[in-house]
Amino acid sequence: MKYPVVCVESGTSIQRAIQSIERSPFDAAFVLDETGSYLGGVTIMDLRRLLISGGQGKEKIGEYPLKHEFKLTEQSIKNREESGRVVSDMELYGVHFVPVLTPEGKVKDVFSIEDLSRMHGLSTNNAISTKPAGRVLVVGGAGFLGCVLAERLLQRGFSVRILDSFIYGRRAIDSIPGNAGLEVVEGDLRNIHTCVKSLEDIDAVVLLAAIVGDPASKIRPTETIETNVLATQALASACKLHHINRFLYASTCSVYGIGAEELDEQAALNPVSLYARTKIESEKIILGMGDDYFSPTILRMGTLYGYSPRMRFDLVVNTMSMKSFTEGEIQVFGGKQWRPLLGVEDAADVYIRCIEADLREVGNQVFNVGSDIQNYQIDEVAKIIAGTLGDIPISRDDSNLDARDYRVSFDKLTKILQFIPKQRIDTAAREIFDKLNSGAIQNPEQKIYYNHYFDSAEE
Ligand SMILES: NC(=O)c1ccc[n+]([C@@H]2O[C@H](COP(=O)([O-])OP(=O)(O)OC[C@H]3O[C@@H](n4cnc5c(N)ncnc54)[C@H](O)[C@@H]3O)[C@@H](O)[C@H]2O)c1
Incomplete structure (x- = not known):
């Protein structure tokens, strides 16, 4: 034949x-x-x-x-x-x-x-005339990573359904060029009916929606538990019932908290926030459901950076680039902490690789997502950005330290998915600075750019 x-x-x-x-x-x-x-x-x-x-x-x-x-x-x-x-x-x-x-x-x-x-x-x-690439549900598709991923999936020929409650508005979605393959559903993941309905005719699910970041989850602990654990569990169960085997869960390297060694996927978890604890809880629940017919992939991403139509200025590279513009100075808290960084477009690339990979290669597994060469100490990040943007002065403040300090091994991702990052922090910082300088992004102090203000986000 x-x-x-x-x-x-x-x-x-x-x-x-x-x-x-x-x-x-x-x-x-x-x-x-x-x-x-x-x-x-x-x-x-x-x-x-x-x-x-x-x-x-x-x-x-x-x-x-x-x-x-x-x-x-x-x-x-x-x-x-x-x-x-x-x-x-x-x-x-x-x-x-x-x-x-x-x-x-x-x-x-x-x-x-x-x-x-x-x-x-x-x-x-x-x-x-050829096998359709498939229909992907992106829950949280209007977020910083979600809108970049949705656009790339569409470019690659996938149909995309976005489910999002638009905590930070829907402008990012509206900026995706008109596309018949895109369907947008406004709804809350915590509503079981909405959640099940959004799975109709779906081949793969990417779960990004969450209360994201240590400060945001500290301010909203109830919503954090509801969204990051309970609703997450309900969505994964619904996928399993409906035999949607490909389920990508957005976790974070923050689950490692503090670690002296280079940490691979087997390393001990040491969360220092509610946010990280909820991610660990969901990882366990989702992996526990895995079998031959439900094959979730847990993606523990490093801290993201870069420009996205849903901009965030509460991520280290983005914050430093923005402060260079607004204050002509970069403020460093501590500086010795290690942090793996990952460009937002590179992150989207990894999700697409996972969706296209043989499920036996990526299913029922955890991957650290990032690259060994982008494990940085915060001091180094500040120096690179300051140098790129023209000798911006760096000031120090040791009073308000972020306890997280982890260096991560990305060997498994490189080996199995042959991932090599394309984005770099210097070029990303330059792009953000230029967008601020040209007025393409206005008023970066607006609350909408900061997840911990989300309850009072304003346009
Ligand atoms: N940004 C990072 O540095 C980073 C690093 C590691 C992991 N992650 C994970 O990646 C995912 C995406 O992060 P992001 O930076 O794009 O976050 P984001 O806050 O920009 O996006 C989250 C999106 O989820 C939506 N959402 C939240 N609760 C919802 C609910 N109950 N129902 C429907 N929609 C809801 C929001 O409206 C928003 O559009 C998160 O799960 C986060 O934990 C992010």
Whole structure:
């Protein structure tokens, strides 16, 4: 056969069939009876819809009426009219391959829409002529990382649904260029109904929504526990029930708190804030749910930096760049603490790599996300930014120290996902400074740029 499409026997359980399709480059399977004769085809979405409407996953796939019975025979494939009819039906249902059957009903060959179109000179809708990259739910897609990730996913051909309660407004989403693949749902992750509804027809979930940062969670402990732990757990459970196996959870290197050695994913966790404790709690809950059919990936990111349409000025590189502009001075608290840094676009790149990777490589695992070369001491960060922006003076204040101090190993990420960062703190600082200087970002003191003011964020 020209294409190694997935064939499953009618006695296969729905959850096994989903798993087989997911591990293949295709989004559908041919269902065969016990003698190997073709019964019909199902897409992964058909199977997930069965689960959403109450199926358990253990039922045999042959017990359900099959959704697609497209087929050609060795005779009918030569007929232009017959092939054209099958191609338009396939396009309508988003199916990309059709079997060619022997007179006994066995699959002899497989043809794609393009093959048939070329053969008979048919015109097709190219938008669905290859396997769709899939539909990704980005919860917290209007945030600092979320809006950058959503735009990149769209550029890469994914459909994106954003679920966000817009704590910091929705301007970042509105700046994403018009795109038919983008759907925006305003809602709160803590609402179970909203959360389940947002999973309809989704292939992969990225959970970014949280009360983010030590100061913000200190001010809002109840919302932090509700969002970062309880709602997170509910979303992961809903994904597991619906067999949405690919679940990326945004955690943080803050879980390491304070550590003398270079810390890999096995290192002891030593949280120094409620924020980090809630992230650890959720990591444990989510990983505990993992099995062959729900394969979460925990991404412990370093501190992000860089420009995003939802700008944050409460992240170290961004703060120093902004202070260089507004005060002509960089203030350093302590300075000896180690902190792994990661550009926001590089972070988005890692999420996309995980979504596109074989689930067996990335599922049911924890990754530190960053790069060894961007483990910095805060003093060094200040010196690089000050030098880049033109000898900005650096002042010190040792009265208000951030207790976090950790140096992290990113070997696993480099090895498995071959990630190499493209962003650098000097160029990111320059970009932010220039945006302030040109007026592209105005009034950086506005509360909306600082997560710990979120209850009183103003436009
Ligand atoms: N920014 C960093 O340096 C950093 C570092 C490590 C990990 N992380 C993690 O990455 C994720 C994204 O961080 P960010 O910097 O983009 O944060 P952010 O605060 O900019 O974005 C969070 C988004 O989630 C939304 N949100 C919050 N609660 C919600 C709820 N109950 N329902 C729906 N939407 C809700 C907010 O409106 C916001 O758009 C977070 O989970 C954070 O813990 C961030």
